[in-house]
Amino acid sequence: MADFPQAPSYRPDPAILKLGDAFYDPVTAADFPQTILRFRNDRAAAEIGLDPLDDNAWLRHFARFEPLPGNLPEPLALRYHGHQFRVYNPEIGDGRGFTFAQMRRGDGALLELGTKGSGQTPYSRFGDGRLTLKGGVREVLATEMLEALGVETSRSLSLVETGEALQRNDEPSPTRSAVLVRMSRSHIRIGTFQRLAYFGDAANMRRLVDWCLAELFGVEPEQDPVAQFFGLVVARTARLAAGYMAAGFVHGVLNTDNINVTGESFDYGPWRFAPAFDPAFTAAYFDHAGLYAFGRQPDAILWNCAQLAVSLRLISDAPPLIARLEQFEAQYRLSYPAPLLRRLGLRARDGEAGWRLKDAVDDALLATQWPIDRFFFDGFGGTLPAGYGPEWDRVRDTLAEHDPVPGARTPPYFAGEPCSMLIDEVEAIWSAIDRDDDWGPFHAKIAAIRQMREALDTAKVE
Template sequence: MAKLNAYNPDPAILKLGDAFYDPVAAADFPQAILRFRNDRAAAEVGLGQLDDDGWLRHFARFEPLPGNLPQPLALRYHGHQFRVYNPEIGDGRGFSFAQMRRGDGALLELGTKGSGQTPYSRFGDGRLTLKGGVREVLATEMLEALGVRTSRSFSLVETGEALQRNDEPSPTRSAVLVRMSRSHIRIGTFQRLAYFGDAENMRRLVDWCLAELFCAEPEEDPVAQFFGLVVEGTARLAASYMVAGFVHGVLNTDNINVTGESFDYGPWRFAPTFEPGFTAAYFDHAGLYAFARQPDAILWNCAQLAVSLRVISEAPPLIERLERFEALYRQAYSAPLLRRLGLRTGNEEAGWRLKDAIDAALLATQWPLDRFFFDAFGGALPAGYGPEWNEVRVALEEFDPVPHGRGHAYFAGEPCSMLIDEVETIWSAIDRGDDWSPFHAKIAAIRRMGEALETGKVE
């Protein structure tokens, strides 16, 4: 049961000033059919009590929430897209809609996808396909269950428009998605300020991020402090992607949140087996964002943030923190790996030996990733795993299983996965017969897996 919190609005983004955003209006959609509401997330920010009519007023018609932003704000940013700098982007089909404090004081933001055109839409229609919305809900639910820090799909509403798209059968159904995250401040937000040489607003943004996003008291060098926190968070994100077998697909600088949360899911995939070159985006011909290249891609993005921060900082303190990325990545790897295996926390080197042994066996055998983690939960491999897995068995012996082990009912069934064929089957039921039962059944199954992994949480 989700903990019920009071609604505590805090539109903190307004403290930054209008150099960071443009007021916009949401599209007037012909329909508003509620397809998904995340009551678990809503309860955390005091919105779980909304009935469906109230929900649609706020998250389909975008009537302002009490005491919150008086109108939506499209954020300004630039970004490297597949390593090519693009100063012509920004929130082109989304906006920041509301901010509120969670019970622990954390600032959470509701942002949209598919809510209509903005000054940054260029030639786009500002809309989202229903299939894209369904895919994002499935991605975020799966990642949350696997322990990845991610935005959370808060609401999905079908909007009754027929959209034309080049990469899927058209016309296709439309939707508007609301997602909840700590922030939508990207590396690309800083790149835009550097592009214009705007030192004053960059200092303002660094101070705002430290205070509002990290709840940190400024140190002697707040710029280096901020950058170090970004490097730490993104290194942790990279490690969790690898443990989850997740490929984001488009790790551009405008898709990297400074809080280290994963967000903005387009051509994502979960890898069926350990294949370093596995890609998610059909247009990633060079494999820039392939599965095993994701840590390097995220590190490269951090380097671009360092370049931007040079407007207000000397290079040495930034370089010093950037060079910590690899060590932080190694440190961050053990916790999600052991959580997924149902093992107690061990030392970093033992965790890294286990990681290397698992990777080698998975690569050699091409064993299904989800099957392996399901079977190995609790620290013992079944007899069906051949001699290629002996080093994994030895490495597992360095850890103790968590107390509850495989006691959760989830382990009496089959492993929960989210491979592309399953996604397409779920969408086909919706597309052909408006049958949402496989979609809701899958979310229930994902949450059962998350509960099982949580009962085996490392100590």
């Protein structure tokens, strides 16, 4: 394409084609009546050489889905099954999205562009294959906030309004429509393996394990590659669970088709951030039993890993899989301190100090119902201000076991108020768009999140 700016950092690599057509179906993107660019993430685009695109080219590729040079010649809807609220469903797959492109980052990591709201596929069932504009706005806000808080997550690359009036049963209709492009390491899910197990397809399951080790994890296979692969998934999903808890985040639908093997959070529907520490806090209005409540998320992710182990039994003995699964709790404990200490601008002096701090903070937040975001803002650097009563004495003691990073409270972010993403704020941002087409609050919130991220980046724990 003569008008495609060939940035040196653009390195196309449609590696998914190596798997073969047993894993996907070629599809055609919807032809939208309008394409109005509402959000483009140039910071993310720069990592894969797409930031030089002007807005017209951006819309051609990320709303009309003209193929990127040297990349996938057509979109691919991925095949998978999944447990949805622990009920197995063999009739799902990419129903309103597809894999559009893959490329290598500067460090060699394979990154993938996937869509949401890009039209019907063989797995749409009775759905229209579309995404509401509100749903797209919410996903951008979720991914920006989670990235800022150090959670492994997909990143919203593009949001385009598409000019269709959508009917929905759970929100006022007709409502505006959009198509989202997300960037992540992979869209291979636990449910991808469940589908292969369902059909008894051992050959393709072995092929997928080998592909994941080589393309997603960049490692050489060991003597037992299946157990090796499963151990990597367990470690990464345990880290994801720890990230959710440190961020005070509730995903809402932790089904096996929403857990990918790289341990990145993705596919944001009824998500919420908890205003205070409440293990029973839920995000989905339909989660009546609290299956995916805030405090149950680590157990939910562990259960999902167990379902992957069940699927892998098609090509593996049980004992090596059980041994890796039993490492989940240890990996969770190992992973928790980093996002916690990052939010507090601290470094631990010993391996268990971060876990002791976690216990103290959880207990105090639960007892006082203090706003989570307020505590991390006030406590950044390791000192609590006046107003935190005796219920916080144990937190003060454990904070003192850590060292503040240099210049912990110097960024401009700490001259203002804590950045949060509570449901009332999200609804207010959407209301301004819906009522007045006012995108000012949306862009202001993105700017505030990125200022917070820059401040927290000074406190990375290596």
